[in-house]
Amino acid sequence: MAFMVKTMVGGQLKNLTGSLGGGEDKGDGDKSAAEAQGMSREEYEEYQKQLVEEKMERDAQFTQRKAERATLRSHFRDKYRLPKNETDESQIQMAGGDVELPRELAKMIEEDTEEEEERASVLGQLASLPGLDISSLKDKAQTTLGDLKQSAEKCHVM
Template identity: 75%
Template sequence: MRRLGGSADRDGGMERDAQFAQRKAERATVRSHFRDKYRLPKNETDDNQIQLVGGDVELPKELAKMIEQDNEEEEEKNSVIGQLSNIQNLDLDSLKDKASATLEDLKQSAEKCSLM
């Protein structure tokens, strides 16, 4: 005879529900990241799902690594060098060489200047 509603069934069901809620919150966190990145409107359902598990969702390593790499790529694109590298036909090495040569010229001029 099978017992219904035993504590083992309840505990297993509660644990399974908690794991399911955690996975849903992880997916909601990833979606929220990309909504922020692409300046899309927030989703109340995702926000509620994240709050349901306490608001601080720890992503699995693979997802966390993907988000971290995405953030690093964004930072690089937004940096001055990243912006310059997007300009077509721009030779960064040549630009660096010219800047260094200009600094050397300025140093030499400053050394020769009698006022300095």
């Protein structure tokens, strides 16, 4: 209760006594920001420089991450033949244009690409069929090719 009375009446009393007090004016507005923080001017300036540098570093890292994500999205847009996004391109350019994916993401994309290429090939499709022996098919194909070459050599027309 005393606190509330002090805050309500105290400010008004300071204003009243400040105008009656004469030449002394001890306003909090005269203190510099460094004194308010409890630092010397040089320490305060150094502190402000550090804050600015840290903010710049954070912003640079954030921009880099955004560009990496944009690169990943553009990679998938190219892969699946989707329309390009200008926002992603501008984010990549803001980061310097030469953005590489993190190793983990690049590795995942490479593995996915290999799996898709394997599945897309004829041998990949044949391998997925149950009860099919690829090695025996390969042997049969090679023997058939060899037989065709021998019969082509015996042919008198050619």
